[in-house]
Amino acid sequence: MLEHHARLIALFNYAREVVGRKKLQKMVYIAKKLKFPFGEKYQFHFYGPYSEELTLRVEELCNLGFLEETKEKVSGYYQYRYVLTEQGEQFLKHYDLELEPLQSCVTSMNEQPSRILELISTILYFDHLAKEEIVEKVQTVKQKQKYTSEEIEEAFNYIEDLKNQTVVS
């Protein structure tokens, strides 16, 4: 019962704080691609992989008092900040999720700028293609982000690092 909600709470528990909905979207997507059992359905949107299900689930967690959402105005637009509440921690105690390998993955992703997470998640979205095709696809669908070759190469390396440090049983 509500296991998907509990897994998200576990992610917030590891992250302590997530700043930005876009960052959250990409973190969950990347974790899912690393075979962590997140059930949110993703589709490709204007800014890369996006899950409406995740948006709604996070809203549910906020309405239940498990997450605290703060809306801040940052250079002309709004940004949302999420922190796990005491009640959220209590809720998590009802579950035995065995998600320890997620901790280092979440900590590492949370340190990345959302622009880079957008690149990484877009690369992973096209991971059924060959590397050259992925690069071409990223440059087509993310034309406006103007990712450099170095950034793209670093993103590939970062994905490998994440895969190596997060072996999911």
Next chain:
Amino acid sequence: MSYMQQQLDEEKVFKDPVHRYIHVRDRIIWDLIGTKEFQRLRRIRQLGTTFLTFHGAEHSRFSHSLGVYEIVRRITEIFKNRPHWDEKERILCLTAALLHDVGHGPYSHSFEKVFDLDHEDFTQAIILGDTEVNDVLKRVDADFPRKVSEVIAKTYENKLVVSMISSQIDADRMDYLLRDAYFTGVSYGQFDIERILRVMRPKEDQVVIKQSGMHAVEDYIMSRYQMYWQVYFHPVTRSAEVILSKILNRAKSLNEEGYTFKLEPLHFISLFKGEVKLDDYIKLDEGIIQFYFQAWQEEEDPILRDLCERFLNRRLFKYMEFNPNVHMEDWHKLYTYFVKAGIDPDYYLIVDSSSDLPYDFYRPGEEEERLPIHLLTKRGEYRELSRESTVVEAISGKKRTDHKLYYPSDLIEQIEDQDIKRKISEILDF
């Protein structure tokens, strides 16, 4: 003349209760409608189990797909000769609109959850695989199926084309809101689509709305909001959906345990194995599924038998509001009492959340989270809708989530242990 440019000798029309007429002049559209994969959509209801709540909701994904095509056709007429619009993309837009749901299966929401499927994968497979749809698309050129699949997957390079079929104000949503309102018979859900289409403007990478059309868009947003609560998220429909999912779960679980079905579930074998081939998938429709549900009413397994009987005869679960922050201890107690009473809680005590549904509200969101609806001012600037409209701003900030606990009140009434029955009744408040 190339196949893409070929026109029918005479325009064909489909009478339609929402758009009055659906006009087909392009040969490729007529040919696609005639394929077996597209005709299959006649046998899949647009709203799944909603007909158990609103008896008129029997309309199919076939009529919705034609409706989306018709809206996009009208948009392309409005966009003709405007800046940013490339007339060479017209047929691509029309075919993608027509085929955007071609991969939907019967009761796809429940099937996808239980069997870990994604109808969008099957849409891609039907467009790119060995199918009649692919045969038609290839007549344009060998690369055309890929382009259609990319528009539907939203990864096509021309984002304007993508946004016509999939965005916060797209042909898909506009058709299903109007069509679902019409067939359910609800009075809300109406908006002035003619006006919205007239104020749509093509821009480099999205469709925007002239600011003068803001009030028509407000009506669309209100329609979306009301349809969500009154139709899509109706608690009785959710009860039917919960039972449907549990039937599929039970059948899957019995198969894993080696249970011998009286009627071999041939159409479910590949689903049970998790190896669903396109040919198997295309054979599935609601008629087939209901046939099995009929047959499973005669099965030895009491849970499968009971759940099918409930679904077919509309003996649905009752429900109560459930707040996981307050009721978790109650839920654990109920789980234990159900076990003691011999009622399997994994099939008869279910929490359903708003996030379990595939519908959404309009959200302005955060910068670069998701593309919002943009109004185009006279100065040529973009303004996000909720910043300009107090109506949209007001409903954007409301609490829009809930959780319900579903249970079979009739089985609880039959519990012989009066102490357990009383304890359950006290928590469930009936």
